[in-house]
Amino acid sequence: MAASPSFRSAAAAGVLLAMVVAAVCLPGAAAQLCEDYYDDTCPDAYDILAIAAEISVELSGGPSWGVLLGRLDGKTSDFNGSLDLPAPTDNLTVLQQKFSNLSLNDVDLVALSGGHTFGRVQCQFVTDRLYNFSGTNMPDPTLDSSYRAFLSQRCPRNGAPASLNDLDPTTPDTFDKNYYTNIEVNRGFLNSDQELKSSPQAQGTTAPIVDQFAGSQDAFFASFAQSMINMGNIRPVTDPSQGEVRTNCRRVNGS
Numbered sequence: 060m061a062a063s064p065s066f067r068s069a070a071a072a073g074v075l076l077a078m079v080v081a082a083v084c085l086p087g088a089a090a091q092l093c094e095d096y097y098d099d100t101c102p103d104a105y106d107i108l109a110i111a112a113e114i115s116v117e118l119s120g121g122p123s124w125g126v127l128l129g130r131l132d133g134k135t136s137d138f139n140g141s142l143d144l145p146a147p148t149d150n151l152t153v154l155q156q157k158f159s160n161l162s163l164n165d166v167d168l169v170a171l172s173g174g175h176t177f178g179r180v181q182c183q184f185v186t187d188r189l190y191n192f193s194g195t196n197m198p199d200p201t202l203d204s205s206y207r208a209f210l211s212q213r214c215p216r217n218g219a220p221a222s223l224n225d226l227d228p229t230t231p232d233t234f235d236k237n238y239y240t241n242i243e244v245n246r247g248f249l250n251s252d253q254e255l256k257s258s259p260q261a262q263g264t265t266a267p268i269v270d271q272f273a274g275s276q277d278a279f280f281a282s283f284a285q286s287m288i289n290m291g292n293i294r295p296v297t298d299p300s301q302g303e304v305r306t307n308c309r310r311v312n313g314s
């Protein structure tokens with residue numbers, strides 16, 4: 060993997076951090092994630108992703124949280140399973156179903172969506188909203204008109220689908236609450252972003268949470284850290300007969 064030097068050192072720092080923290084395991088149920096996992100084993104691909112997510116949020120000005128470790132990587136890749144992931148075109152009802160299916164609630168949905176406060180996304184995920192929303196041959200009516208004009212220049216109708224855009228044009232590399240202040244003024248990038256505030260189903264469910272995070276970065280950071288832990292604890296594989304440590308995180312070993 061051709062990682063940049065800063066990514067390499069951040070990941071290395073994360074692994075180091077994981078090795079020195081105290082030995083505390085999740086209380087309760089069967090096989091567990093731990094904080095001292097790497098005292099006697101090697102980091103696996105899935106844990107490295109979890110650590111890299113934490114470090115990149117922290118280095119970009121966001122909150123920090125303790126990443127529990129010891130997930131094993133899957134022995135299969137499941138295309139159908141990937142269809143359960145949230146999609147940029149999903150409406151609020153579908154997003155809520157996908158999250159609640161994993162015991163994640165509306166606060167988790169809104170907080171984790173705030174990860175779109177930094178990073179880039181390809182034009183192909185916004186062209187429907189710009190030119191042919193729900194097959195109407197019209198733009199998404201919830202999209203702010205000057206933001207739409209800006210995005211139309213960056214993502215022309217027949218332009219390169221893989222061209223990259225900032226998810227948060229106000230502070231593209233900073234982890235802050237601007238994702239929510241953008242949504243408040245109809246400048247969410249993806250349909251799945253704006254739905255959290257503009258869907259009729261958002262009233263009394265996700266819209267008040269968007270309002271709360273738009274008003275309080277502290278509230279957003281606290282919820283984001285907790286929701287990242289909640290998401291990281293979804294059905295982790297810790298039983299060695301059910302998983303493995305991949306040597307290449309894109310491939311099942313031996314494939």
Ligand SMILES: *[C@@H]1O[C@H](CO)[C@@H](O)[C@H](O)[C@H]1NC(C)=O
Nearest residue numbers: 135136137138139140141142
């Ligand atoms: C995925 O879903 C399709 C359609 O429901 C089904 O035909 C196929 O067998 C599934 N594949 C796996 C690997 O489960």
Ligand SMILES: *[C@@H]1O[C@H](CO)[C@@H](O)[C@H](O)[C@H]1NC(C)=O
Nearest residue numbers: 142143144156157158160161
């Ligand atoms: C809910 O999860 C199950 C299995 O974990 C999956 O088969 C189903 O498609 C999921 N439903 C949605 C709406 O994501």
Ligand SMILES: *[C@@H]1O[C@H](CO)[C@@H](O)[C@H](O)[C@H]1NC(C)=O
Nearest residue numbers: 149150151152153258259260
């Ligand atoms: C949300 O999307 C699903 C799947 O496309 C659709 O069946 C449903 O009617 C939509 N719900 C609303 C409220 O638009």
Ligand SMILES: *[C@@H]1O[C@H](CO)[C@@H](O)[C@H](O)[C@H]1NC(C)=O
Nearest residue numbers: 190191192193194195196197
């Ligand atoms: C707009 O979307 C609809 C439905 O997906 C499709 O049938 C139609 O061809 C699209 N129009 C254009 C101009 O791409």
